[in-house]
Amino acid sequence: MRANHHQFVAFAYVVREGSFSAAAIRLGVTQSAVTQHVAKLEKQVGSKLLLRGREGISLTRTGQEFYDLADRMVTLDSEINERLEGFEAMARGHIKVIANAPLPALKAISVFRKTYPDVEIDFALYAWTTATRLLRERRADVGLITDPPKADDWERVPVQTTHYVAYLLPSSPLASRDLLYFKDLEQETIILPENGSLTERIVREAQDKYGIQFQRTIKMTTFPLMCEAVFQGAGIAIFLGNSGLISHGLVEVPVSELSETHEIAVVAPKDRARLRLVKAFIDIASSSDFR
Template structure:
């Protein structure tokens, strides 16, 4: 009888943990359908698990309306605790695997677009060669989004372009800001470009966090004010507009492909860099899998 009770307790515990996972996935995806696709469940399966969890807790977690899903006040209050439960459940699983001489687990990584396309594939390749059984999940967004994801526990680690008092960080490399112009622009004969020369110049302002760096640079150079025609988040769109001669822009080198037809890349007169860092809430509290990822990233940039 005791043995049967132990099995049932384990089964119930596993079921509740899965319901927590379903709940967090619904919140992250914003819909039952998308969460179901990610989890391999039907929409009714997702709905059933949420209903069971709400019944177990005795509270309503999600509000359904025409605009989609949103957390209730109760849902907002319990979500950090559910994240902690899932985090510690993953730690337990990974520690048990390590005792058995296995490297398993999962890592959620926050990354920004230019890093994703130009650096991250090499890191993933290097990591999966050493740890093929550790699953990587990627969350791509702007700098502020990544900070929010790290703070809330949505991701385990994230790549940021500035250090933060709120997180522990590992400096990785410096990424130079450069000017991108159309090949026949009046600046095309310059070896370097003075920031002052951009005053009243037709300008395409990058977004997704780069605008903070550019605006800070312009302000520090005496409040230089280019004529901003567009503010563009997508790097490919930004480059296309410069290729068509609509304006010039300032972007980090990491944003640019190795070759861009009909354009010229010119450094600034005084070099300006953004620092790319790996950030997380606590090295000490990081999971074994996350520590393996941090070690791999640090070794890559040595």
């Protein structure tokens, strides 16, 4: 017996949604049906495709290969349905957006929501390494990524440019400076994003280049948490400039050793970029009005 279309669809949605129960809701079927489809597919393949653990599901190496094929099938199905339904398909639907910096993504989501109020949006913020991996593995429809790697099968549209700054309390003795140097920050407590972030990597490379190491650092998971830590007097944060409204009330000062300009781009797998909802999001995020 050959694997059938329903089995591939169920498998793709389990991976995309992160669980069997969420896949069942998205597909409008019972969780038992999804479980049976995936089990039958694994039996046909002759190998485990998914590993179940306390933190959810993960793909085996074989599972990743089959997911790539299954997700392309689901994407093609979606494109065909859009053609059949016409623009009515854009009145509803679902889009999964990820980003490594909050403000550009949230601004695009806000405009998109006003245009397509009935579309369900899933948004998550990740470290740069995780965000790019999820896009590469087709776990999201579209992402707003700083300096995304070049890939032949990605649609990549520039959105804006930015640079790194230090976020300080207005009461800090350094807040009145027009420019800071690493030597000014050497004895300060520096708040950085978690390991795997673009910021953490760039700061580490700059420290190696200029031979200056910060004496104390604190790693935080998200930019809002970093800003809250600055407000609480925990230290000085380094992150991309103008990254979120939560930083209002803090002072942004450029850092000499981090003066390089970085590009934020909206990125999607090329086949998904042809889907009308994804294309609409890309158009909104890259429009001159949005910038």
